[in-house]
Amino acid sequence: MIYGPTLLFALGEGAVIPLIPVIANRLGADVAVAALVAAALVVGQLCGNIPAGWAVARFGERLTMGVAGMIVLAGLTGIVFAQSLAFFAAAVFLIGFCAASFALARHSFMTTRVPLHFRARALSLLGGTFRLGMFVGPFISAALLGIFGDETASVVFFAVCQVATVLLVFFGPDPEKAVPVGAGARRVDGDSRDAEDTGEPVTGAIPTVERAGVFRTMWRFRGVLARLGLAAASLSAVRSARQVVLPLWGVSLGLDAGTIAVVVGVSGAIDFALFYASGQVMDRFGRLWAALPAMILMGAGFFALSFTHDLDSAAMWYAMFAAVLGVGNGLSSGILLTLGADIAPPNEPAAFLGSWRTLTDAGGAVAPLIVSALTAVATLSVGVGAMGVIAVLGAAGFIRWVPRYVPRVR
Numbered sequence: 001m002i003y004g005p006t007l008l009f010a011l012g013e014g015a016v017i018p019l020i021p022v023i024a025n026r027l028g029a030d031v032a033v034a035a036l037v038a039a040a041l042v043v044g045q046l047c048g049n050i051p052a053g054w055a056v057a058r059f060g061e062r063l064t065m066g067v068a069g070m071i072v073l074a075g076l077t078g079i080v081f082a083q084s085l086a087f088f089a090a091a092v093f094l095i096g097f098c099a100a101s102f103a104l105a106r107h108s109f110m111t112t113r114v115p116l117h118f119r120a121r122a123l124s125l126l127g128g129t130f131r132l133g134m135f136v137g138p139f140i141s142a143a144l145l146g147i148f149g150d151e152t153a154s155v156v157f158f159a160v161c162q163v164a165t166v167l168l169v170f171f172g173p174d175p176e177k178a179v180p181v182g183a184g185a186r187r188v189d190g191d192s193r194d195a196e197d198t199g200e201p202v203t204g205a206i207p208t209v210e211r212a213g214v215f216r217t218m219w220r221f222r223g224v225l226a227r228l229g230l231a232a233a234s235l236s237a238v239r240s241a242r243q244v245v246l247p248l249w250g251v252s253l254g255l256d257a258g259t260i261a262v263v264v265g266v267s268g269a270i271d272f273a274l275f276y277a278s279g280q281v282m283d284r285f286g287r288l289w290a291a292l293p294a295m296i297l298m299g300a301g302f303f304a305l306s307f308t309h310d311l312d313s314a315a316m317w318y319a320m321f322a323a324v325l326g327v328g329n330g331l332s333s334g335i336l337l338t339l340g341a342d343i344a345p346p347n348e349p350a351a352f353l354g355s356w357r358t359l360t361d362a363g364g365a366v367a368p369l370i371v372s373a374l375t376a377v378a379t380l381s382v383g384v385g386a387m388g389v390i391a392v393l394g395a396a397g398f399i400r401w402v403p404r405y406v407p408r409v410r
Contacts, residue, residue: 014137
């Protein structure tokens with residue numbers, strides 16, 4: 001009941017995401033417009049975080065997830081019957097908007113109910129369910145296309161997953177009632193930090209806060225959002241850039257589609273294999289022990305890759321640094337979820353998490369634009385090197401702000 005709805009949603013979404021540009025092209029979009037339509041999913045999720053935070057705080061995780069699932073079914077119906085590009089893009093945006101509700105509802109649930117000493121492992125497993133769905137979903141889609149020869153089959157598969165999710169959420173055991181609230185608020189060593197911007201870390205018991213609106217919460221926690229939140233946004237940007245850079249770099253080297261797919265697939269497999277190791281490291285040694293190696297590895301990988309484009313062995317370096325980026329990304333699994341849970345107000349986390357996820361998702365949305373702009377102005381190597389610089393700056397931000405705002409785990 002905790003991980004099942006997330007996995008079902010991720011499987012369906014992973015099956016449909018690769019087909020969005022294909023369907024857009026069939027409706028008359030060129031390559032640039034098809035990419036813009038595909039980006040509507042990310043933009044929808046970015047726009048949905050704050051409303052999802054309000055809904056979870058107001059109505060609870062279960063009702064928010066169930067209603068979001070039913071709205072996703074309406075969006076999938078729109079995809080199947082879309083006759084215009086604008087209507088199709090609106091349906092994709094709606095699905096992304098509702099995806100934020102699933103992610104935030106489970107994030108809020110874990111924050112209030114999982115004890116601090118194994119919170120990172122629980123949230124890394126939550127992140128792993130997303131990665132599993134995004135990893136397996138495209139293969140399911142490929143199999144359905146091979147059997148039926150029509151993209152509608154993958155959309156129907158997503159719809160079936162959504163029906164199962166809604167039924168599981170509404171009629172299965174309610175984790176909100178089975179697991180008491182407050183487990184996530186207890187500190188192992190008695191040390192806690194209030195993330196409010198008071199200028200200095202606050203020690204002692206966390207006070208019970210009254211329910212506040214989303215924007216009041218954003219203003220109250222503006223200090224931590226502007227500091228640790230920006231470092232987290234840089235990590236999200238580096239992660240997102242990896243998904244864009246690896247295919248583009250392979251194309252710029254003149255490699256065929258099959259070779260690029262193998263390299264990207266191996267990098268993704270390494271990434272998925274390490275998702276639980278990140279939680280183990282964070283729970284045993286602290287958040288920095290996972291965040292810093294991840295940022296340093298990805299930063300070094302991007303920066304070194306930017307110097308290999310014109311070498312005779314460029315293809316070999318491409319494959320090697322793709323693996324390095326996969327290791328770094330795998331080690332970062334669950335970090336953003338865990339840090340958000342660590343600094344959220346323990347009794348009313350949903351509104352804060354909506355702001356936190358909006359900031360981190362914005363970092364992921366901006367990164368491809370940075371790479372694209374720098375590639376247009378200069379070269380792809382400059383764009384890739386810039387992501388390495390962002391990773392280094394983000395690592396410095398983690399070194400500075402994690403010890404100040406994140407409670408220590410004994």
